[in-house]
Amino acid sequence: MYGLKTESSFDASHFLTDYHGKCENLHGHRWRVVAYLEVEHLQEEGTCKDMVVDFGEFKAELRALTERLDHHFIVEEGSLAPDTLTCLEREGFALFIVPFRTTAENLAKWFFDALAERGLPVAQVEVYETPNNCAYYREQR
Numbered sequence: 001m002y003g004l005k006t007e008s009s010f011d012a013s014h015f016l017t018d019y020h021g022k023c024e025n026l027h028g029h030r031w032r033v034v035a036y037l038e039v040e041h042l043q044e045e046g047t048c049k050d051m052v053v054d055f056g057e058f059k060a061e062l063r064a065l066t067e068r069l070d071h072h073f074i075v076e077e078g079s080l081a082p083d084t085l086t087c088l089e090r091e092g093f094a095l096f097i098v099p100f101r102t103t104a105e106n107l108a109k110w111f112f113d114a115l116a117e118r119g120l121p122v123a124q125v126e127v128y129e130t131p132n133n134c135a136y137y138r139e140q141r
């Protein structure tokens with residue numbers, strides 16, 4: 001098995017719905033996303049011969065995803081009244097609406113699926129909310 005690893009970070013705000021504690025309030029993180037690719041065999045020809053994929057492509061794809069979230073308010077769909085969303089947008093706040101509770105676990109899966117959709121052989125994605133706390137998502141092969 002061969003593998004690559006890269007990482008990218010973004011600053012964003014969120015809150016957890018139905019959470020009974022401080023995380024039910026709006027707060028921010030510098031989220032750190034670490035992604036792993038794995039293949040059985042390296043590419044056999046072309047400019048990517050003997051590579052999993054080009055590091056440049058891998059880091060650019062992950063960076064493009066973290067850029068989509070950077071300095072956004074990540075909002076679980078349905079967790080705020082439509083009027084609230086309208087007001088926030090009118091004030092110029094950048095919202096990123098997702099169809100899931102904004103846990104690190106769900107964000108790890110969101111990054112995993114997005115990298116897989118781009119054709120990368122993603123094996124695992126880790127999302128750190130704090131330097132010590134990380135959730136990860138991987139799929140059985």
Ligand SMILES: Nc1nc2c(c(=O)[nH]1)N=C([C@H](O)[C@H](O)COP(=O)(O)OP(=O)(O)OP(=O)(O)O)CN2
Binds near residue numbers: 023102105129133
């Ligand atoms: N399994 C998960 N648990 C929690 C998640 C999560 O995504 N997955 N998220 C949160 C909150 O988002 C919260 O921001 C993190 O809370 P906490 O661990 O308390 O982080 P702090 O940096 O505030 O830690 P302190 O030690 O209190 O400074 C909660 N749980």
Ligand SMILES: [Zn+2]
Binds near residue numbers: 014027028129
């Ligand atoms: Zn949080």
